[in-house]
Amino acid sequence: MSHRFSFNALIGCTLTATTIFTGAILFQSHQQTSMQNEPRSQVPYTVTSPEVPTSVEFAGEKIDLTRSDLRERMDREILTFTYSHINTQLMIKRANRLFPVIEPILKEQGMPDDIKYLMIIESNGDIYARSSVGASGLWQFMPATAKQYGLEVNNSVDERFNIEKATRAACRYLKNSYKHYGDWLTVAASYNTGENNVNKRIAAQKESKATDLALVSETSRYLFRLLTAKTVLSNPIRYGFLLKSSDLYPPVVMADTIETNAASIDFTQIAKSNGLNYMQLRDANPWIRSTSHNNANKKKYKILIPSKESLFYNPADTKPHNSAWVVK
8 A cells, every 4th residue: 555645635635734724713713803792701711810919018027019020029929829729729728727736836936927828838738748859748848957957757757747846847947047037038038948049149149138139030939929828828719719618628636645655666556446547547647657667766756646526527517717718
């Protein structure tokens, strides 16, 4: 069977393809013209640009967003949050479970409440978040930094996933950084890119605040993701997120806390002894990374046992931590 085409056949195919293409263009043009002439309510969907506030307050400091460069950087991140529907909805849903745990620790540690939004943009509120470079947990600690701040990291126990311990470690890290910079947004920039990088730019550019520094794109965006997280989560309805109370994730209620310093810890057996399976025990204690742990140093661990109600909850009973997150 020959694969060669005659010249006339080739011309015929070309003319047919051209006719189809031209017809498609004319149809699309007619469709667009028709849509332009239709009432707005009959257009399939509309895309609007969300409002950019004139200023935003973070950790007690007011950032003026009438300055053109700051406004446009904020605009980009608000657009991203508003139209990244899945991630933003998950942030709000998860915040309902996490903020009741995080907020009291921040207060206890003398930290601004707004620092909780740094946790949100680090991990999207995903307890099990892990980056491609090895940063893990809600606060995205690298292994070496985690160990430096007192967190245990190995194959069977990884305290970067321990919500309370990791939050306290993050507070210590951030407070040390604040002693150096005296500005929480600059602290946030250093959390993202490292203090050495921020220090070099401060020295070279003779500016002390991150909002006035020319930073790498990722860190520059990071600052405005932080401000946007607060802006959108403070009033998600304004940005089109119409969640009901039943859409939110309720806090996990613990029925008991088991303390053990056994030389060998069998997490599966602990789960079974408390009417759970290993997966349920690990969900309540995400720092558990294996079914057993060789605890030669006899370190004491606190293992949380969730209540049966937390394992089987009725979404209709969920209460919003922040009433601004939900529609009535």
